[in-house]
Amino acid sequence: MSVSEATAAAPLVVADGLVKRFRLGRGEELTALDDVSLEIRRGETFGLVGESGSGKSTVSRALLALLPLDGGSVRFDGVDVHALGRGDLRALRRRMQMVFQDPFAALNRRQSVAQIVAAPLEAHGVGDRASRAQRVAEVLDLVGLGESYRERRPREMSGGQCQRVAIARALALDPDFVVLDESVSALDVSIQAQILNLLNELQQRLGLTYLFISHDLAVVRYMASTVAVMQRGSIVERGTREQLFRAAEHDYTRQLMQAIPAVDPAAERARRRAARTAAAAGAQ
Numbered sequence: 303m304s305v306s307e308a309t310a311a312a313p314l315v316v317a318d319g320l321v322k323r324f325r326l327g328r329g330e331e332l333t334a335l336d337d338v339s340l341e342i343r344r345g346e347t348f349g350l351v352g353e354s355g356s357g358k359s360t361v362s363r364a365l366l367a368l369l370p371l372d373g374g375s376v377r378f379d380g381v382d383v384h385a386l387g388r389g390d391l392r393a394l395r396r397r398m399q400m401v402f403q404d405p406f407a408a409l410n411r412r413q414s415v416a417q418i419v420a421a422p423l424e425a426h427g428v429g430d431r432a433s434r435a436q437r438v439a440e441v442l443d444l445v446g447l448g449e450s451y452r453e454r455r456p457r458e459m460s461g462g463q464c465q466r467v468a469i470a471r472a473l474a475l476d477p478d479f480v481v482l483d484e485s486v487s488a489l490d491v492s493i494q495a496q497i498l499n500l501l502n503e504l505q506q507r508l509g510l511t512y513l514f515i516s517h518d519l520a521v522v523r524y525m526a527s528t529v530a531v532m533q534r535g536s537i538v539e540r541g542t543r544e545q546l547f548r549a550a551e552h553d554y555t556r557q558l559m560q561a562i563p564a565v566d567p568a569a570e571r572a573r574r575r576a577a578r579t580a581a582a583a584g585a586q
């Protein structure tokens with residue numbers, strides 16, 4: 303194997319023995335991460351599941367060096383991210399982006415779509431006005447929003463359209479790694495499917511690596527090639543999607559799986575209601 307082949311085959315993200323404690327006051331501590339290790343291969347979708355409070359978001363913040371660790375290390379493309387100085391970390395952050403759950407809360411309501419998507423380019427001092435405008439047009443096109451969306455504000459758009467804007471903003475700096483933290487959880491099921499398909503398409507086209515965080519195993523099953531299950535700050539089970547869904551070894555994973563509804567009746571009713579509303583709006 304040549305050096306470049308070896309680099310390509312090495313995982314993009316390697317977390318080793320992560321420990322994170324939060325001080326709660328009065329001498330009390332909460333261990334949010336207790337010896338968490340994982341590897342995320344280039345171009346894959348790594349699913350992280352677990353109930354609320356199990357530590358999923360803390361893992362993602364640790365991977366992006368958004369919080370200091372009490373133990374362990376994170377290597378991104380071979381670089382120890384927690385050992386970097388501010389300038390080097392800032393440069394590396396261009397390659398790592400996040401998309402959050404609530405697109406309305408994540409977008410600045412006063413800004414136009416073009417301003418929102420250009421913001422990371424400006425923050426990192428990339429290009430001049432003209433080249434930034436060109437890049438905004440490119441990424442809006444990638445997420446299926448045409449020129450007509452450039453001057454719109456978040457309040458003039460649906461949840462799905464806002465999430466496309468959030469994805470466009472995450473792609474503006476041409477990252478390698480994108481953390482998708484409950485990125486479709488706030489959306490209606492039919493819109494969820496559209497966004498999931500868009501994310502898969504973008505991964506194929508751009509060679510992106512995803513950390514896909516969700517409490518929803520059905521969605522993770524659709525997206526992820528490798529899955530880790532968290533409970534109370536630890537990874538209690540991991541494997542390929544096939545391994546995990548064929549023979550869940552851990553009681554906790556089996557419980558999570560049994561909670562997957564074949565079709566969620568409430569969500570199905572909401573989907574039909576939304577479809578009727580959309581049809582009625584279209585007819586006006």
Ligand SMILES: Nc1ncnc2c1ncn2[C@@H]1O[C@H](COP(=O)(O)OP(=O)(O)OP(=O)(O)O)[C@@H](O)[C@H]1O
Binds near residue numbers: 357359361
């Ligand atoms: N800044 C903080 N200060 C104190 N405790 C925190 C802090 N951030 C997270 N925690 C606690 O750490 C634990 C793990 O939280 P985390 O947000 O990582 O879980 P999660 O699995 O992502 O949950 P959810 O699905 O609800 O987002 C929780 O008990 C949470 O209350």
